[in-house]
Amino acid sequence: MNWDQVFASRASRMKASEIRELLKLLAQPDIISFAGGIPDPALFPARAFQDAYAAVFAENPGAALQYSVSEGYPPLRAWLAAHMATLGIPCTADNILITSGSQQALDYLGKLLLSPGDTALVGWPTYLGALGAFNAYEPHYDRLDPETNRSAADYAETAAAKGGRVKFAYMSVDFANPTGRTMDRAARERVLEMADDLDMAVIEDAAYQALRYDGEAIPPILALEIARRGSIEECRTLYCGSFSKSLAPGLRIGWVCGAQRAIAQMVLLKQAGDLHTTTINQMAMDRVARTVFDDHVAGLRRTYAERRDHMLAALERHMPKGVTWTKPEGGMFVWLTLPPQVDGADLLAQSLKTQRVAFVPGGAFFADGSGCNTLRLSFSLADKATIDEGIRRLGLLLAA
């Protein structure tokens, strides 16, 4: 059987994610890992989840174990609509689709919007998993950089020359994966203006939104757009949220919030894609969100802020000259820029061998293959002593 002959053309663009492959390494106990956007399992509200599953079984096991509607569990959609309102996004449950994690939201948004040859605007760098999800729909990428003055006409012409149309701009807005950077309000407004000029959608990835440690919260792009237009139904922004960083990733529950016209079309993709998100997990998540969300997230913020501070201080102590890094106001990541001649992937191979420290080389986050002299460190999983020791070892390696 010659499988290559029957695979679809998209198969050539589906490559193993370095992050996911690294996850397998983390099982080795002597590795200090700053890889992966992984929450600390010691911080999960395990007791609340345990109680929630027990309550679901006590109350309605038949419903929890049964098929359910593609849109999502109605009480959870209602809770999320109320949650979105607290972020400046007034909406109803009909504006919410529950997905199997926000990674699935990205996959379905690619599926909804991209025909082969269309163009997606993304940051250089951007979230690796978004590129992975979109690649299946064979787009071209163009660089989204709200700092430059490149005209909408130039974007449109570039996309047309490649045989398609600019369909959307994708961005992680708060404490972005991988850079830890936050888009300021002016940059968010500029994206909305460019979206109007290009008549494209805006995909706002807010996976880390709840994890702000200092500085003032900036309204989501969708909130800014509603403020301009008066109603979510008039908006082109599709907001992707996730419980993976705030409560727990193992249940695979995320959501998309946007105009009903787009959500209804995504419900059809969901129906055809996996029928619906797991019923029992939605029922348990609904209980946990209602009882502990705010308090739990406040606790996470305190712990992760300390780890961030600790990592930034260790970087100051141990990094040689020529290495620079971001100072994130939240999230899980610090982004290092190394001298131009240092290759992050080579450094990882060396680091695993001689220092037993893991991180993610930055090149994979660039759709154009640039950025080889960068790397991503996560401070979410390690305690302070481990952060000190890992950064010390990394500094030794970089100084050599």
Added chain:
Amino acid sequence: MNWDQVFASRASRMKASEIRELLKLLAQPDIISFAGGIPDPALFPARAFQDAYAAVFAENPGAALQYSVSEGYPPLRAWLAAHMATLGIPCTADNILITSGSQQALDYLGKLLLSPGDTALVGWPTYLGALGAFNAYEPHYDRLDPETNRSAADYAETAAAKGGRVKFAYMSVDFANPTGRTMDRAARERVLEMADDLDMAVIEDAAYQALRYDGEAIPPILALEIARRGSIEECRTLYCGSFSKSLAPGLRIGWVCGAQRAIAQMVLLKQAGDLHTTTINQMAMDRVARTVFDDHVAGLRRTYAERRDHMLAALERHMPKGVTWTKPEGGMFVWLTLPPQVDGADLLAQSLKTQRVAFVPGGAFFADGSGCNTLRLSFSLADKATIDEGIRRLGLLLAA
């Protein structure tokens, strides 16, 4: 915002599934429903699931709530490999990918194999959800009918004339959704021969495999192919299994079993599509499968067999002349063929209004829009008295 202008071309092929829309109607308490392929929630092993979630929390809540590998939870993959061996399919855990229900396996198989313009061979009729999943990848359909003598060359030429290649044949093999029919051994062997001639994959949908009530089990197509070739690694058949009909659908756990070359490529789709199937549900399902699978399925068979017998007897009593139906050896469905002038969709509208009986009109199961004078009845959900009353009312309507 003109959404139609930014939707991908595939959006025009994504339509609401009548079955899923019907699920919403079932909330009305006075409806007698023979719609949906829904297991009876009263038969779920709820206690075993309750104990399994409790044990998972007692043992390792951190792992259960955390991210996990895209391939699936290793102990569950190992259990499934052993389970497949009992069906005549010797394999290892590396031949198994866990999916978010077997619907997702169908979606990912379409994604793996279909470029726009390729051809998929399907039955007339076939599982509506498979057509929905494949439609997203914009194939043409050609009719798979192992009873006819149409040559492989004719299939290949027809596909080439449409701008693509025959990529796979899809079939539900045992007590198929929607017809309840089972492919005999000779038909399975003929599909393998045609697959060799066309150098295509074979997708074997075995969702109902465990629910055989009488007659002798026929080996899965993948087992027949392994018997021919000596090893699963040489095989072109990809077997899709599901716990939804045997244990419970609400956890969304299914699997694909096949050659490692194809499974490894599907793991990349899974990684990009939703990272992985929910960790906690895989851990709970692993426990339940190990403790109750065989006994539980034996109990289901007894109950569903009685309901099937009861529905067949009621059809004998109440159906007017000119209506015929299948006699399934297992599964959940009986397939009715009405006189040619009766339209199943019109009949449903009338039935809901005057008789309060729901079923699925058959036309949606035909890729070419034929089959309007058919309908699907499920006997899985109703007790005997309800079956009697529902079939009596349907007979009245058809006699009128």
